[in-house]
Amino acid sequence: MDDGTVDRPIDEEAPSSGSADDGAAPDPGPGATGSTASDDEPAPLAEEAVGDGRRKYVEVVTADGDRHEHGDSYLRETEAAFLVSTAPGFPRGETVTYGKDDLARVSVEQHHSSCFITTAVAGEEETLAALRGFRDDALAPSPAGRPLVTLYEAVSPPIAATLAARPDGATARAVRRLVRTCARLARRRERAAPPRSAAIGALLVAIYAVGLVVASVGHVLAAVGVGDSE
Incomplete structure (x- = not known):
């Protein structure tokens, strides 16, 4: 955040x-524009x-x-x-x-972007750029990918807030490793030719989904007052 x-x-x-006297709008003065x-x-x-x-x-x-x-x-x-x-x-x-x-x-x-969890645990611009590129180039244009983006953007802000509040906790560290792995895969996918690029993309989505599940569990545990060890 x-x-x-x-x-x-x-x-x-x-x-x-x-104005306090007659309720008329104040004179904007000479040269002022707009409405x-x-x-x-x-x-x-x-x-x-x-x-x-x-x-x-x-x-x-x-x-x-x-x-x-x-x-x-x-x-x-x-x-x-x-x-x-x-x-x-x-x-x-x-x-x-x-x-x-x-x-x-x-x-x-x-937020700097809608990559809420990525921003919370690994705010490096290189990591953000790689995952934003994958989202915009591969997921958003795809009929199968758009619902995933919508779901992520709907559920991740409060989860990201929990991660950002505990950046050195076990959950944030685990999610950070998974996110950075996904960023490396996103860069590798950009250089790969089909069908290998599609396989890398599917693996990336699967790993990020694991990260989202881990982050969600950490968020729920934090909500019920269970500590997150550092």
Whole structure:
């Protein structure tokens, strides 16, 4: 987790865009351009909450205590609502709107990429680049690979948070070795010719799946208070 977590408690009124005297919008001054944001054109969150505009893990808790998680998503804020979308343009069909009156908390975890577990245990750029390349070139374009990517991005953010909190634990060390093995296989696959490249890719997926299972077990044990030896 690279930039930390930002919690946005929903317990304050949004600041008014007008003046205190007559409610009119302030004069932007000569030479100013642009338009005032509306519900149809959401204003971005403050810089400290959004980071640099990359995709992020968003957790929303409603006033009734319901919890909603959005992995690898974009977040915007209007005066009355938070909008979470899988696409940066916030298209209507891919955007969920949460009214502020119905929320208790919004948490944001910023990531450098959607390789959450890889970032948590082995954040070296070379390792990340190799596995991102395999994901983008081999898995994402494939009908069989896309569900795997979707599943990984849905379940891995909280698991990665546990690994990042215990970087020297036995679970993180084991997953780190498996992830680095996968990165080496990804680089070897790039140099291999078919059908050997396909076989290497299948082996890579299998090893990473083992790493995900190990990480998941560690996450569950941490949740129930079982220590992770160093």
